[in-house]
Amino acid sequence: MARTNKSQYALLGLLSKSPMSGYDIKSLMQKMSQFYWSESNAQIYPTLKKLENEEMLTSSLDQSSGKREKRIYSITPQGKAKLMKWLKEPAEPSVYREELLLKLNLGQHVPDSEIKQWIQDHLIGLQAKQITLNAIIKHVQEDHEGRPDQPYLLMTYDFYIHQINANIRWCRESLEKLN
Amino acid sequence: MARTNKSQYALLGLLSKSPMSGYDIKSLMQKMSQFYWSESNAQIYPTLKKLENEEMLTSSLDQSSGKREKRIYSITPQGKAKLMKWLKEPAEPSVYREELLLKLNLGQHVPDSEIKQWIQDHLIGLQAKQITLNAIIKHVQEDHEGRPDQPYLLMTYDFYIHQINANIRWCRESLEKLN
DNA sequence: GATCGCATGTAAGTGGTTACATGATTTA
DNA sequence: TAAATCATGTAACCACTTACATGCGATC
Numbered sequence: 547m548a549r550t551n552k553s554q555y556a557l558l559g560l561l562s563k564s565p566m567s568g569y570d571i572k573s574l575m576q577k578m579s580q581f582y583w584s585e586s587n588a589q590i591y592p593t594l595k596k597l598e599n600e601e602m603l604t605s606s607l608d609q610s611s612g613k614r615e616k617r618i619y620s621i622t623p624q625g626k627a628k629l630m631k632w633l634k635e636p637a638e639p640s641v642y643r644e645e646l647l648l649k650l651n652l653g654q655h656v657p658d659s660e661i662k663q664w665i666q667d668h669l670i671g672l673q674a675k676q677i678t679l680n681a682i683i684k685h686v687q688e689d690h691e692g693r694p695d696q697p698y699l700l701m702t703y704d705f706y707i708h709q710i711n712a713n714i715r716w717c718r719e720s721l722e723k724l725n
Numbered sequence: 726m727a728r729t730n731k732s733q734y735a736l737l738g739l740l741s742k743s744p745m746s747g748y749d750i751k752s753l754m755q756k757m758s759q760f761y762w763s764e765s766n767a768q769i770y771p772t773l774k775k776l777e778n779e780e781m782l783t784s785s786l787d788q789s790s791g792k793r794e795k796r797i798y799s800i801t802p803q804g805k806a807k808l809m810k811w812l813k814e815p816a817e818p819s820v821y822r823e824e825l826l827l828k829l830n831l832g833q834h835v836p837d838s839e840i841k842q843w844i845q846d847h848l849i850g851l852q853a854k855q856i857t858l859n860a861i862i863k864h865v866q867e868d869h870e871g872r873p874d875q876p877y878l879l880m881t882y883d884f885y886i887h888q889i890n891a892n893i894r895w896c897r898e899s900l901e902k903l904n
Numbered sequence: 905g906a907t908c909g910c911a912t913g914t915a916a917g918t919g920g921t922t923a924c925a926t927g928a929t930t931t932a
Numbered sequence: 933t934a935a936a937t938c939a940t941g942t943a944a945c946c947a948c949t950t951a952c953a954t955g956c957g958a959t960c
Binding site: 746747748751752766767769770771793794795796 | 910
């Protein structure tokens, strides 16, 4: 329905686990959720300020960092309430716009050899993703042992394991069909 | 790199197969590519005009429709060239932002019963998609027989068959884990 | 004569990216 | 001392959606 701003929930979500800076959020997303969620600086910093204005977050300068201005954000009870309210709403289904598929259905205009190249390239990308994902999972299994979010993180990654495997199978089968 | 406007290629792509109106494009996308590509009217009509200004398309009023103004767009040689050039570029990988997963990794904050409900709802959506997709495939198999785009359309849909099946498996396995 | 499908379009706003700017601190 | 990383931010721009507006033509 209403296109609600989901970035803010991504930020509130991370901050519901522990206080951190904008920079930390950026790094953590890059490291942990690059597959299903990431934000740019131009999205993160203004959103943090907006949420602080709305009293969903509070912040303070990290003294230990000396002259380097590191601002640590923490979630407030209102922020937590907002997050919980959102969690109770049904998740909106996402539209998966895949450029490869848009090109593929125009396959009649190009030689099959070129299409095979597209799929080959796609496959290579998937295999790289697979490696990264496995490294992340290993990290979560080892370093998040006993943490309350561990099982849910693993379940999230498992979604992508399934997805990537399915995509890889499709690539292989499609390449065969084209031969 | 540069965020190129892909909507225009979606339109050029459809028009490379046969001339049609904005309304036809909208309907066709809704019917045939809702899974991996769709556009709103506010995107379609201005883009068609823009492409006509750039001489990638030409248009004429359909006389047979009487006073109802139906404008049929056709691709020009330049338009075709632009499309071919885009087809030669590597497809940019897409980011798959899935709200369900964003919520799931916050699972520590909600009871497992609620998480099961999220996944149940997701599963129901997937099963509905599966039915729609199978209907589309059947239609393409029957009515597109012999058309040059048929094999590529089927390959595209096959991608989603794989994907949806993988998602469904993940739902089932995750529900079991939560028990 | 009401409703539905055909058909084209716009205003207003949001969500988001790229690219750049600035400066401190740490490491090679 | 140069390069990499830590850290925060903005300007400019674009893609895209929602919601609305308008009117014809066919069907019930």
